[in-house]
Amino acid sequence: MKRQLAAFALLGLIATPLWAANHCSTTIEGNDMMQYDKSEIVVPKSCSTFTVTLKHTGKLPRAAMGHDWVLTTKANEKAVLADAAKAGLANGYLKPGDKRVIAHTKLIGGGESDSVTFKTSALKNGPFVFFCSFPGHETMMHGTLTVK
Ligand code: ZN
Numbered sequence: 001m002k003r004q005l006a007a008f009a010l011l012g013l014i015a016t017p018l019w020a021a022n023h024c025s026t027t028i029e030g031n032d033m034m035q036y037d038k039s040e041i042v043v044p045k046s047c048s049t050f051t052v053t054l055k056h057t058g059k060l061p062r063a064a065m066g067h068d069w070v071l072t073t074k075a076n077e078k079a080v081l082a083d084a085a086k087a088g089l090a091n092g093y094l095k096p097g098d099k100r101v102i103a104h105t106k107l108i109g110g111g112e113s114d115s116v117t118f119k120t121s122a123l124k125n126g127p128f129v130f131f132c133s134f135p136g137h138e139t140m141m142h143g144t145l146t147v148k
Pocket of ligand 1: 030034065066067068132133134137141
């Protein structure tokens, strides 16, 4: 009986992260053509946290073709972008501690990747948008995030 319980416990430990990886996370790619490979991300309602991994599949350095993944509300999008440009490359083109930003990855260059995990309870007052905050990239690198 004890052995059975241990087996169940072990199974639980393995199964939980796998399930989370399948349902409560996604990967988005950015390239040297200033493009994401996704324009929509759907967060399942059953997820308590959600992880986004950004992969830069290009070769250009961060200073020339840096990408990040920034999540905010549509209402705050313009203001976040305006402050991001002012913050400059040294701050990864985001105002430090910007409370309007729900989640964001680091600004990365070609060949790099970064992940961010956020609580889905933070998804209030949508609709939600994501974009790259590198100046000028948002026109091409932009999408919507919905909870379903
Ligand atoms: Zn970018």
